[in-house]
Amino acid sequence: MQAKNATERFTELFSEIEHSIESEQKHEIEELNGFMEEMDRKEFESIFIEKLFNSIDKMIEEKKMPLENAILLQKHIGYCMTLKxxxxxxxxFSSLSNRIEKMIIEGNKKKDGKDEYQLVNLCECYLLNCALAPNEFPSICLPCLLKAASKKEEDDETQKEVEMALLSLSNIPYFRFDKELYLNEIKEIILNHQERHNLTRLAYQSAWQFLMNEFEYEEGLEGVIVNELHFIKEAPTEMEELSKYANWKREKKDERGKEIKEELPLIGWLGTLKCYFLSCKLWNEEFAGLIDGILRAFRAAKENYRDISYWCVCSFEEAADQNAVKGDDLLKGGSY
Structure with a gap:
């Protein structure tokens, strides 16, 4: 008999989960998380449709799944959605989205007895999954997520919390708000990592992406990015480390989850570079290092990682189109 694939095992277990008691559900959700990580992108997209999210909402409404368990499941769905x-x-468009929206708004309105831990979890659920966040949500989610991302303990559980908070922040699109609401906090997170190396690679890249989302429209941030946070040195160094993983062979199914987790921050850095080149005005001889970093990532990835190769080309083209670097820098980087 042919073994069931990850989507079949997920569907079978998900259909049974509403009949389990709370403690059993947590174990089953961990199993579901494992099945999600095994799925490829097409398999994942075939499972996570509006009907499934409505089913989760119905289980909450009928008290067949405690909110805590639903949040646990939904956060991992969003995490995998981002990784893939x-x-x-x-x-x-789901009823679950409407439920979480209302809970975030109501939870934020509370003056006394505000459950900040739950608010963080709800914001992460929402931002990791939602493509159409209401305009007021960034200003609600930003303070609590930055607070969660600023934790300095280095145990595994805290590192995971920080990573989820920063990954959620990186999904916030540009919107106009007072820089004082975020700039000092995100600077401290980045500088602290440069000194202590306390973040995961994905968390560190996500912190930069959050800042870069604003830079695309706020040119005044370039001095901070270049002179205070040393982006031009940090980006190629991080890409060089991550490019080492581009030699993995795609046929190694048992390493699939590991591949995805290392691939995402490298693609993220390339996307961040594209954003930077779009708006940058300052450059010097160090820019050759950025170009060289893109080229080295492209050479390492071109056989096995089509997505990485694509983002290398996009980043390089943006640099050339915007005249972000001088001809000498391009030659130094070995682009010709």
């Missing part, structure tokens, strides 16, 4: 770089509007 698959984004759609299914969650946005």
């Amino acid at each position: 770089r698959t984004f759609n509007c299914s969650f946005s």
